[in-house]
Amino acid sequence: MTAHFTSPAFKENAHQALHDPALQRALGNVESGFIAKRRKAADKLPEFEALRDSARDIKNHTLAHLDLYLEAYEAKVTAAGGHVHFAPTAEDASKIVTDICRRIGARTVAKGKSMISEEIELNAHLEAAGVKPIETDLGEYIIQLRGERPSHIVAPVIHLNRDQIESDFRRVHSDLPAERDLHAPESLLAEARGVLRQKFLAADVGITGANFLVAETGTSIIVTNEGNGDLSQTLPRVHIVLASIEKLVPTLEDASQMLRVLARSATGQEISVYTTFSTGPRRPGDVDGPEEYHVVLLDNGRSAMLGGEFREMLRCIRCAACMNHCPVYHAVGGHAYGWVYPGPMGSVLSPSLIGVDKAGHLPNASTFCGRCESVCPVRIPLPKLMRHWREREFERHLSPATVRSGLKLWGFFARRPRLYRLATRAGMGALALLGRGKGRFRTLPFAGGWTATRDFAAPEGGTFQAQWAARKERA
Amino acid sequence: MSAASAPPRPRVGLFATCLVDLIRPSIGFAAAKLIEQAGCEVVVPPQTCCGQPAFNNGDRATARDLALQAIDAFQGVDYVVAPSGSCAGQLKKHVPELFEGEPDLSRRADAFAAKVFELVTFLVDVRGMTSVPARFDGVVTYHDSCAGLRELGVKAQPRRLLESVQGLTIAEMRDPDVCCGFGGTFAVKYGEISDAIVAKKTDNVMAAGAGTLLAGDLGCLMNMAGKLQRQGRPVRVRHVAEVLAGMGEEPAIGEPTRGE
Numbered sequence: 001m002t003a004h005f006t007s008p009a010f011k012e013n014a015h016q017a018l019h020d021p022a023l024q025r026a027l028g029n030v031e032s033g034f035i036a037k038r039r040k041a042a043d044k045l046p047e048f049e050a051l052r053d054s055a056r057d058i059k060n061h062t063l064a065h066l067d068l069y070l071e072a073y074e075a076k077v078t079a080a081g082g083h084v085h086f087a088p089t090a091e092d093a094s095k096i097v098t099d100i101c102r103r104i105g106a107r108t109v110a111k112g113k114s115m116i117s118e119e120i121e122l123n124a125h126l127e128a129a130g131v132k133p134i135e136t137d138l139g140e141y142i143i144q145l146r147g148e149r150p151s152h153i154v155a156p157v158i159h160l161n162r163d164q165i166e167s168d169f170r171r172v173h174s175d176l177p178a179e180r181d182l183h184a185p186e187s188l189l190a191e192a193r194g195v196l197r198q199k200f201l202a203a204d205v206g207i208t209g210a211n212f213l214v215a216e217t218g219t220s221i222i223v224t225n226e227g228n229g230d231l232s233q234t235l236p237r238v239h240i241v242l243a244s245i246e247k248l249v250p251t252l253e254d255a256s257q258m259l260r261v262l263a264r265s266a267t268g269q270e271i272s273v274y275t276t277f278s279t280g281p282r283r284p285g286d287v288d289g290p291e292e293y294h295v296v297l298l299d300n301g302r303s304a305m306l307g308g309e310f311r312e313m314l315r316c317i318r319c320a321a322c323m324n325h326c327p328v329y330h331a332v333g334g335h336a337y338g339w340v341y342p343g344p345m346g347s348v349l350s351p352s353l354i355g356v357d358k359a360g361h362l363p364n365a366s367t368f369c370g371r372c373e374s375v376c377p378v379r380i381p382l383p384k385l386m387r388h389w390r391e392r393e394f395e396r397h398l399s400p401a402t403v404r405s406g407l408k409l410w411g412f413f414a415r416r417p418r419l420y421r422l423a424t425r426a427g428m429g430a431l432a433l434l435g436r437g438k439g440r441f442r443t444l445p446f447a448g449g450w451t452a453t454r455d456f457a458a459p460e461g462g463t464f465q466a467q468w469a470a471r472k473e474r475a
Numbered sequence: 476m477s478a479a480s481a482p483p484r485p486r487v488g489l490f491a492t493c494l495v496d497l498i499r500p501s502i503g504f505a506a507a508k509l510i511e512q513a514g515c516e517v518v519v520p521p522q523t524c525c526g527q528p529a530f531n532n533g534d535r536a537t538a539r540d541l542a543l544q545a546i547d548a549f550q551g552v553d554y555v556v557a558p559s560g561s562c563a564g565q566l567k568k569h570v571p572e573l574f575e576g577e578p579d580l581s582r583r584a585d586a587f588a589a590k591v592f593e594l595v596t597f598l599v600d601v602r603g604m605t606s607v608p609a610r611f612d613g614v615v616t617y618h619d620s621c622a623g624l625r626e627l628g629v630k631a632q633p634r635r636l637l638e639s640v641q642g643l644t645i646a647e648m649r650d651p652d653v654c655c656g657f658g659g660t661f662a663v664k665y666g667e668i669s670d671a672i673v674a675k676k677t678d679n680v681m682a683a684g685a686g687t688l689l690a691g692d693l694g695c696l697m698n699m700a701g702k703l704q705r706q707g708r709p710v711r712v713r714h715v716a717e718v719l720a721g722m723g724e725e726p727a728i729g730e731p732t733r734g735e
Contacts, residue, residue: 015667327656327672330672387530395533407529407534413523414526420523432732440701453705457697458729459498
């Protein structure tokens with residue numbers, strides 16, 4: 001099974017998104033829901049900027065010694081009675097998980113929120129193996145009901161409005177009284193809780209992602225606001241942690257530093273409601289916990305990034321601040337990006353994971369406004385990394401022919417100042433004459449993307465350089 | 476103070492930027508006037524483009540050629556000043572990136588970059604200008620263009636000088652620091668998305684209730700002016716240098732030039 005994506009159709013996806021009134025209404029929540037809260041949380045903590053430096057340094061250090069920390073982590077997990085499985089590809093990771101489920105005869109799996117599970121399309125693999133995955137995060141649960149994908153890495157259903165979710169619940173929870181009141185968001189949460197609680201108890205396997213893996217102790221850490229992660233990992237017989245290799249941090253102290261920037265950057269909370277640590281299976285004398293504890297460590301192209309120009313992307317802690325602050329994301333939402341990771345972080349990561357030939361639009365669909373970099377808790381230079389993708393595309397002749405030929409023509413003149421002055425003087429003179437009456441154009445050849453919706457100012461006439469030279473001569 | 480002890484007038488190379496050179500030369504003259512008011516001599520070496528369109532479209536070879544061309548052209552000046560945060564950002568922040576790992580060129584690029592300033596920050600931060608002898612009767616709102624704001628820290632300086640303009644009132648819009656959707660070639664390559672972003676911006680401009688919209692980058696200004704005009708909205712759009720130089724009576728961006 002290969003990855004399913006629509007990234008090559010980014011423009012068409014964006015067009016649809018821009019003409020979807022319900023989506024546009026929902027996207028208003030991104031701006032109102034995240035930006036001011038992050039600002040407030042950051043302003044309240046005098047050392048927030050220093051913490052961002054420290055978070056960046058912790059990640060850089062870990063990545064520089066990732067082989068050592070992975071080995072140390074594996075040794076600690078094993079010592080605690082758990083099992084670590086390395087998965088080079090998405091396919092491998094899904095197979096490891098489904099094999100465990102098959103071996104113990106699992107019928108249902110309770111899942112905490114995991115973007116890695118989305119990346120490897122685990123649910124489809126589980127279903128093909130006859131195992132029923134049940135998403136327990138409210139957002140992921142709704143996504144599953146609708147047969148959709150998350151449109152945001154922290155808030156999976158940010159593209160939906162409350163009334164859409166209410167009608168999904170009425171459709172799927174048809175055994176509940178039809179006249180029940182589901183107007184308040186809390187009532188939706190309560191209903192999902194009630195439905196899910198029974199499923200937790202019946203699940204044979206619990207699968208969670210990980211926000212951090214601690215090499216010092218062999219611990220995996222998840223943060224949630226619903227507590228579903230705790231239930232997913234403590235109630236079933238088997239707990240599988242699904243994480244990518246760059247989630248490692250050296251020590252618990254490092255993890256606590258990372259947690260301080262994560263919640264503030266993601267939701268503006270000082271700390272998430274639940275921060276859950278798990279280390280190995282249930283020990284003798286423990287009152288709860290799984291009998292088996294597995295960690296599936298996914299590579300899927302990441303170790304190849306370690307030695308190259310996209311290495312800094314591996315610092316990402318999936319807080320989503322970049323997309324929350326991105327004007328392009330605000331305009332088109334997450335699904336338009338066409339794969340698991342939307343927004344600026346996805347525009348850098350997706351080409352690494354599914355190929356720039358397929359995800360090539362994403363690093364181009366940015367104004368380079370730099371707002372993403374300005375809020376990134378681990379200071380990833382996202383515009384610079386997107387630009388590196390554009391360089392790769394240019395080198396491999398993947399950029400659109402119109403862009404290439406336009407650049408070539410412009411570059412020809414720009415490299416020849418004398419010719420440039422002659423040509424631009426003549427060209428701008430002609431355009432100025434054409435535009436003189438109105439002062440602007442409603443259509444222009446080769447600039448239809450602009451003039452379809454915006455006027456284009458006509459040149460005043462006479463270039464600055466020519467006018468300046470003339471004035472100096474007169475003086 | 477005798478002439479002999481007067482501090483030498485710094486020689487400033489004005490990097491007009493291609494858009495100003497081609498579309499709106501009056502911004503170049505406004506910039507020159509302001510730089511002279513700040514006690515400097517202005518020269519305009521032969522120039523084309525800072526190379527940003529090539530750099531941002533992945534064509535490093537062309538970007539390097541144009542960077543070297545600019546470095547050579549502006550060799551004899553004390554400062555290089557551009558009426559654009561975006562082009563100044565390219566010259567100051569990105570040109571050195573193009574020569575990393577090449578000691579000789581890198582040294583030249585770094586020395587060049589150190590001389591480069593965006594116009595208004597040059598006036599305020601380098602030359603210590605605190606006011607301008609200009610008059611503009613009206614309410615203006617100011618858009619913070621992205622590269623100037625985030626690469627060069629242009630934020631307080633233009634507002635400070637605008638406050639000194641007689642007759643002028645600043646009415647801040649909502650989210651003045653959010654991108655207008657221009658993004659260079661992005662505005663054409665992804666025109667539909669660019670348009671959605673600028674539509675939010677023009678709504679915010681209208682809500683501010685100002686008669687004039689100002690910013691420090693002609694690309695952003697043309698984008699916002701083009702949208703306002705297509706929407707039939709009566710806000711006039713100008714480069715901040717025009718108002719600071721007392722040239723705010725000329726036709727605004729996208730308005731017909733006066734008959735000659």
